[in-house]
Amino acid sequence: MDIENFGVIEDLYSDIKKEQEEQLESLKKKKCQIAEIDTYLDGILSKEQNDLQVFLPRKVENLYHDVIEQNKQKREKLVAECDEIEKFLHMGEVKLERLERIIANQSVLFHLKQLSVLDVQEKERQRIARDLHDSSLQNLTHLVHKVELSSLYIDQDPVKAKLELATVESGLRKVIDDIRNRIYDLRPMTFDDLGLKEALLKLFVVLNQDEKYKIETDIDDINADLSDSETELALINIYRIIQECVQNSISHSKGDWISVSLKDEKKFYKISIQDNGVGFDLKEAIKKNRHFGLLVVEERVFLLNGNIQINAENGTSILIEIPKKVEEE
Template sequence: MGQNIDPSRSLEKILEKTVEVLAESKKEIFTIAESIRREYDNIKRELDLINEEINEVVAKVDKLQEVNRIARIRLMEVSRDFEKHSEYDIKYAYQQAEDTSVQIAVLREKEEQLKKRRAELENRLINLKRNIEKAENMVSRVGVVHDYLLGELSNLSEQFDDLRQKQQLAIKIIQAQEDERKRVAREIHDGPAQSIANLVFRVELAQKLMDKDLKKARNELEDVKELVRLSMQEVRKIIYDLRPMSLDDLGLIPTLRRYINKFNEQTKIIIDFNILGPKRRLPNTYEITIFRLIQEGLNNIYKHSKASTGTVTLEYTPEQINILISDDGIGFKPEEVGANKFGLVSMRERCELLGGKLDLFSEKNKGTKIKITLPIKQRGGKDEADKGISS
């Protein structure tokens, strides 16, 4: 006889695995934050050394200026009464004044280069500090989810009705998390990690050139500055892919406008963005879900539709949010959408998690339309969106 399996226990194991994955993710994000913090400390130490070197250069310039002043006074004296002085005295006075002037010029040039380097390092410290704060915020958010799921493990059997469906969904969530972690790890390894390693080498090279060839050192530092800029772009892209920070700062509508404008520029597919009804801020769960749904819908248009134009319509009503994503592409037969069409399957599952519905309309050579309905749950006479801040 087959072995009876308790669905509640199976789901409990899945959530235990999810909690474990979240704990590992928290550790990995913390490791990234610590790596950035170490880089911050290294740059801080380098900045302290540069400040010390600038102070030393300034002190040397002050001393040389005093020597130069005395030398020029002496030169004026021997020049005024040159009959009373030997040719050696005149030449010595002139040479001393000239030598100190050259040394002062060289030191001032070195001081200027050190100050430029200091400004670059100070900007890097500001950017790294922001990244540390974002990483720490991310650790905190993952920790909240982890603690919440950990507390829910004790009463799973009372919280879920359709256990088999939830079990499959939990497996997909875990797989999606693993895939996302691999993607982020790969992007960090191939992008910022490589760039930072290269930066260390290039900075060391520039330091060696400072005392030998200032022109080459300046050129090297210009290359380093460009490399830092590109690295920051890669880091911002990774952070944006994890979660668009503008959702918290600006809200859903500005974030979607920015994303769609960038999509139009990069893909040359013209997407028209329309908003109907009185717009308002929604709970974070709704805003990130709506953003991901539209993001996935546009991604499908770009990858599969061969469309030249499309439309995204977002409608606010008192009881629900309606989304329409359409394109003028080659279309397909809806019955062909199966487990291998993970993009559409993922969109439908996101909708169902919020009690919503996704309808698909498509024909060969007649484009595709995706209609999404997300109900706003009622609580105490007010919908959940009332908790948001009006945009």
């Protein structure tokens, strides 16, 4: 449930609460009217009856028949209205209890999503820091040593110094390419320029540079309005989800075939990623905190109010449904 729908439920709760209070006030007034009628009738049938029996042989009911009947009918009508109000109040209380449970559950869910957002952000930072440390930073450190070595050779053996500097130049170009790839990984430029499908196809080429895997694709060309922040967020997260799943298959499956499907359906984006690898024990992986990438995928799906099913017995099969934004009529 998104924040807007959560607000609708809170508004509904407030409206029912206000209506309950109005009906309760109306019930009190009607019960006061019933009490007044009872007092009035008791007065007629007691005190006045005793006084009139001295002078008149007729019963007081006959003397005040029309007045008594009118008040009895009014009383019956008020009692029926009170019964209806009490039934309405009971149903209202039931509705309020249900809404209170929903609001409490959604408050917990909203809090969990906030924590998940922070968790995903922190894990992304850790991944970026780890990748930079293991690649670019180490390469740059190695190149610094090369430059220092070249400075020692430059007077004694200029040719050797030039060869070392040529190695440094080549290494720096590789570091630049590596950093460029990291920047592309943070925000694929093809995603903004050409759309999700082309960004994914380019991604698969980069991930499968050694062509070890046969990657089959069935990806719909999703022409979504990226100026809408909610839709843009959903699509970039779909990109990240597919990226992580394919990267996991390439890194861990030990297979040679991957299938990727992304279908643009009426109410959902449906994602399917399969490989013919060795699979893994899902419960054991969760227990030992392995397959870190899949945990990130599950958190992303949770944040998008989606559903995910993972089957890792014979190869790995991942099915995901991401709900689309509900368009206002």
